[in-house]
Amino acid sequence: MERTRIQKIFSISNPSEFEALALEVFQFQYQQNPTYHEYCNHLEKTPSNVLASQEIPFLPIAFFKTHKITSSPHKPEIIFESSGTTGSISSKHYVRDTSIYLESFRKGFAHFYGPVEDFCTLALLPSYLEREGSSLVYMTNDFVSKSQHSSSGFYLYDLEMLQEKLLQLEKEETKTLLIGVSFALLDLAEQFPMDLKHTIVMETGGMKGRRKELIREELHGILKNAFNIQHIHSEYGMTELLSQGYSKGNGIFKTPPWMKVLTRDTEDPLSIQSHRKSGGINVIDLANVDSCSFIATQDLGKTYVDGSFEILGRFDQSDIRGCNLMAL
Template sequence: MITSTDIFTITNQKQFEKIALKVFRFQYENNPVYHEFCDFLKTDVQKVKSIIQIPFLPIQFFKSHSVVSNSNPVQATFTSSGTTGMTTSKHIVTDVSMYEESYRKGFSQFYGNIENYVILALLPSYLEREGSSLIYMVEDLIQLSNHSESGFYLNNHDELIKKLIDLDQAGQNVILIGVTYALLDLIEKSSFKLQNTIIMETGGMKGKRKEMIREELHEQLCHGFGVQAIHSEYGMTELLSQAYSLGEGVFECPSWMQILIRDTEDALSYVTEGKTGGINVIDLANINSCSFIATQDLGKKNANGTFEVLGRFDNSDIRGCNLMVL
């Protein structure tokens, strides 16, 4: 039996591989969707001896199937955002404590003690719908910060502007977590010279503005907020873990999460470091659904294990996810 202790105390690559292979076998036996997918690929489970031999489930399966690895009662169902008429992803969670432990430990690994920060959240498009895993996480982080000034903001930009300036001038450490378009709206209303504040964007224009390349976006945000770097969070509905970038769009995973870069022409093979391909995520916290997910994001991996997100596959030509055949 694989426990949360096994997963969240990984300290080296050998340990990671050993637990990942155990999780793979567990999910093959207990997740009917993943089992069928592996069988379709004619995977000989006994011959899978390294993580690069593990099949990665295309992320679109979360839109059409219940991807679950046990029969325990459902504790939460996280859903993706989507424009009207779009099919959204559903992540069925049978043990929400795994999610809580993952994001709490992940935050601590990159930022230290949460009680050292005021957490301000500007996440309008997420707040305005049900089932957001991001809102679940940020709400908990706000509570854990144990600070009366922490909280969510919707359209009350003037109040947020005043609070940001007051807290920053008082020398208080602040993290402002914001959806990209809302952060841009904020710096159009006011310019800042923040000394003690981390700006963390969670990505996405949500159809409110034209998409921008990261360099241009971060340059605008750095200028508007008066900060040296923009932090980013890389997570998604289908995962229970997040990678973080402390600047320059270079992401690092917590010790129980890794990414591989698959070939865009051949989804079952991998490209070398520094080359662009599709992002495959291993998220061992996802033990109760699927820990091996082929995303629709494009990226590249660096020699030190960090990675960059470079865009998304064009939906009309998702060659890297050409395993959607079941």
């Protein structure tokens, strides 16, 4: 994918620019991605008869487990691999150019929170650090390394040291980001409750089989009470995407300008629904230029007129994933 198109993707400023680039990327991926090309042909959807982004076919996310989803002939710089239950097949995302991922998550975070350099970043992602190929660890490691604060870093199971660090940062009124997997944040909340006035607590979802699954309201209620804060923030991302949605509270997510979420009818998966109806989550992530930008996930949710969305759960019988919110 030529650099000029990538620059256009990350400088989208309005819906018409998004629409034009979505159709351009669709045409490119239809031509360059063999698996996606075959899938679109099976549906009789081609650039000649797809005239709007909502008509673009969304590739079922399970294809990332069974096929090499790539729109580039070049060797990937990195392969991200999903977490999952023991014995399950992992998704693989072949990322040709890591600079695109870096640009996407840095600009995406800054779009909602300002430069990550302004934060002391504390990462509580023990399960992710115990395996190779986590896109979440890659992103968080970059946040830590770009931080101007000496206390930024990863914390595995030493929750007492993390508490001491957080209390010290609170005393200094340091702007802090605590990003963690749900089960680890619950462990911290139960063992070391404390007041966090200058800290954003951000959960990335996932009990990973360590604890009983909780609905979002229950999880957030426990964390809010333990840390005496009004809102728990959330990150919505996955191995198969190079962009993330963020929620600043109440489970309502927003996306950066180059990412869009729609819902499909659960009875007719090729039909896009109107807002406020529960359905399968479809994601357009234009940062996925070298793989596939149009993905039908296994999450259930709702979209709203302002472009925000919420996650309501998972389709039955789909794998438990590391990077999704808790199923209802």
